[in-house]
Amino acid sequence: MPIYKYNSFEEAERALWNFLPNEAYFHRVAELWEFANKLAPMSYPKGIFRYRNIEEANRQSNEWELAHAKKVNTQRRGVIL
Secondary structure, three states: OOOOOOOOHHHHHHHHOOOOOOHHHHHHHHHHHHHHHHHOOOOOOOOOOOOOOHHHHHHHHHHHHHHHHHHHHHHHHOOOO
């Protein structure tokens, strides 16, 4: 793996972006999400929910995801790595 030298954090951050993704890139991203789902599967409440606007729907989704993250965090605190 080559070593790169950057003059600033912003320059290094820009190097992480892939502006021309190919099929292999999308397969790697899919594998990453599949692996993350195996580590900490996220489940949402069943049913149909009504919202006044997209901001309200996003807020609810963020609350569910934050509650899930807190649950996973407390479960893993007891595990010695």
